[in-house]
Amino acid sequence: MNAKLNPDTGVxxxxxxxxxxxxxxxxxxxxxxxxxxxxxRYYETEGLLRPDRRGNGYRTFTEDDIARVLQIQLFYxxxxxxxxIAQLLPCVSGDHTHLVPSPGLTDELxxxxxxxxxxxxLLTTSxxxxxxxxxxxxxxxxxxxxxxxxxxxxxxGIHV
DNA sequence: GTTCTGACA
DNA sequence: TGTCAGAA
Numbered sequence: 001m002n003a004k005l006n007p008d009t010g011v012x013x014x015x016x017x018x019x020x021x022x023x024x025x026x027x028x029x030x031x032x033x034x035x036x037x038x039x040x041r042y043y044e045t046e047g048l049l050r051p052d053r054r055g056n057g058y059r060t061f062t063e064d065d066i067a068r069v070l071q072i073q074l075f076y077x078x079x080x081x082x083x084x085i086a087q088l089l090p091c092v093s094g095d096h097t098h099l100v101p102s103p104g105l106t107d108e109l110x111x112x113x114x115x116x117x118x119x120x121x122l123l124t125t126s127x128x129x130x131x132x133x134x135x136x137x138x139x140x141x142x143x144x145x146x147x148x149x150x151x152x153x154x155x156x157g158i159h160v
Numbered sequence: 161g162t163t164c165t166g167a168c169a
Numbered sequence: 170t171g172t173c174a175g176a177a
Contacts, residue, residue, distance in 0.1 A: 027162065037163085038170060056177075057164055164177075169170100 023060040026051075033069040040069065046082035048072050048089065078112050 030037045043049045044059070049068065051059035071092060075085040084105060091099045101109065 025163075036170070038172085041165090042170075058162085059164090162177105164175100166174090168173085 023052075023062060026059050026061065029061045029065060029069065032066055033073075035069050035073065043069070043072060043082075047086045048082060079115050080108070080112055084108050 024032075026037050026040055029035075030040055033040075040049065044051060049061075049065060049072075051061050051065070054060055068089065071089065072085055075088060076082075080088065087105050088101065088109070091101050
């Protein structure tokens with residue numbers, strides 16, 4: 001067990017793995033990012049994370065990996081596949097050495113941007129309707145909420 | 161106890 | 170992506 005003497009209290013305290021060497025294991029990274037251990041291992045297989053290994057085979061992650069994992073989650077939620085995310089990560093790394101994405105990647109990003117903008121538009125419309133319904137429920141808005149004359153048809157592949 | 165890999169759903 | 174099994 002690693003130990004450290006506190007000069008203020010004179011008390012020797014035991015240090016965990018992270019405190020001792022500035023690194024963390026997969027369990028702690030999962031806890032601090034809210035991303036499952038299973039997902040973190042998957043990210044590694046996809047080349048999105050490249051943790052070092054200790055002698056016992058355990059992965060070791062750095063503080064920078066926390067932001068990296070959160071960034072990965074954002075890109076997944078934007079509809080990007082792991083391959084594109086792997087290409088994109090170097091462009092948004094926090095070391096201020098931003099790279100210019102390749103033309104092919106730029107095309108993908110523009111598609112993603114359009115997709116996100118459409119989602120925002122749909123969500124904004126939904127929010128507006130909900131706000132009017134809630135306002136009417138509280139008696140602060142007497143305007144009628146438009147009701148479709150026919151049942152709204154669901155389209156395959158469209159998830160709002 | 162924690163993490164590993166591999167497999168299955 | 171979650172869960173399980175067997176091993177280290």
